[in-house]
Amino acid sequence: MIYLDNSATTKPYREVLESFNKVSTEYFGNPSSLHGLGGDAEKLLSQAREQIAKLLKAQAKEILFTSGGTESNNIAIKGTALMYRGRGRHIITTEIEHPSVKESMEQLKALGFRITYIPVDSNGTVSVTDIEKAISQETILVSVMHVNNETGSIQPIKEIGQLIKQYSKIIFHVDYVQGIGKVPLQFHDCQIDLCTFSGHKFHGLKGTGALFVRQGVKISPLFSGGGQEWQQRSGTENVAGIVAMAKALRLTLLNQENSVAEMKKIRDFIRLELEKIDGIKIHTPVLHCAPHIINFSIHGFKAEVFVHALEEKGIYVSTTSACSSKIKKASSTLLAMGVPEEEALSSIRVSLSYENTMEEAIQFIETVNEAINRLRKVMN
Secondary structure (H helix, E strand, C coil), X not given: CEECECCCCCCCCHHHHHHHHHHHHHCCCCCCCCCHHHHHHHHXXXXXXXXHHHHCCCCHHHEEEECCHHHHHHHHHHHHHHXXXXXXXXXXXXXXXXXXXXXXXXXXXXXXXXXXXXXXCCCCCECHXXXXXXCCCCEEEEEEECECCCCCXXXXXXXXXXXXXXXXXXXXXXXCCCCXXXXXXXXXXXXXXXXXXXXXXXXXXXXXXXXXXCCCCCCCCXXXXXXXXXXXXXXXXXXXXXXXHHHHHHHHHHHHHHHHHHHHHHHHHHHHHHHCCCCEEECCCCCCECCCEEXXXXXXXXXXXXXXXXXXXXXXXXXXXXXXXCCCCCCHHHHHCCCCHHHHCXXXXXXXXXXXXXXXXXHHHXXXXXXXXXXXXXXX
């Protein structure tokens, strides 16, 4: 098996599973309980929070644990809107955000908020100038993803942060789900107020994630209950999953330091070889792109057909975002980039992890060539 769908989810590290099993078995107490077993769980929770904060160059009180990227995005966007609606009801985002951001925006729109969607260029990059032009006296939130989950394009987060710093009442939220562990991002240097990440994107477990909330920023909680997570996210914490996520982040950042050059080499090889194949068009930009994502279209083929053709050979890729892959519509991200609908409907996403090898990349290219030739013969 060659797994090339790491932007959808990653395979948990063995050490992560071992940590989860150990904590689940030996430290299963509720961290809010007063007895010793609860105290032990609370201590592990605090240690994991400290470790994650240190790895991200943040403070422990700035890390709020959630169930993953979707929840973190919802808390960040809706929590900000509800907290600061007295300041204004205008929010700025982009046309290429994850569904959890887009749908949150549309829900707020139905509640009377005004949403401005900033377009992107043919490389999938937003203009800082366009964001500046969209800011009004009513603007309370700007939400921009760091790395696009479909094309790998990297947004100018630092420049956007510097712009927003000039407006004291605007909160800056960044969806860092695809970038974490692959493309460094300094929260404080980039003037980020809220930042989302998800454990299963860096070899942790599904159902784990966090939201960075810069000290001094207040958001309205979406869950009511026991007041866990600094009164911001009620519900018994998933201690075993959080401890496992802390370990996954540490191991991933270590791999980033040691292996990102090899990942780029593999990505560049795949891109170069795909460009040689007749009928293939690459949508991932050459510059300002993440090291693990390549998006391309194959003329004349439906993406779903090609995904299954590769799967028959033991190779796993995807079409659009995993959250949207079963909806048979053209990628809104590619359409926003100006890609024709027919091309967008045939788009394929390859996404790497540090565990992928050059040998797998070579086999992938060989299989792509074989599949295209075979399918074209059938069509003719």
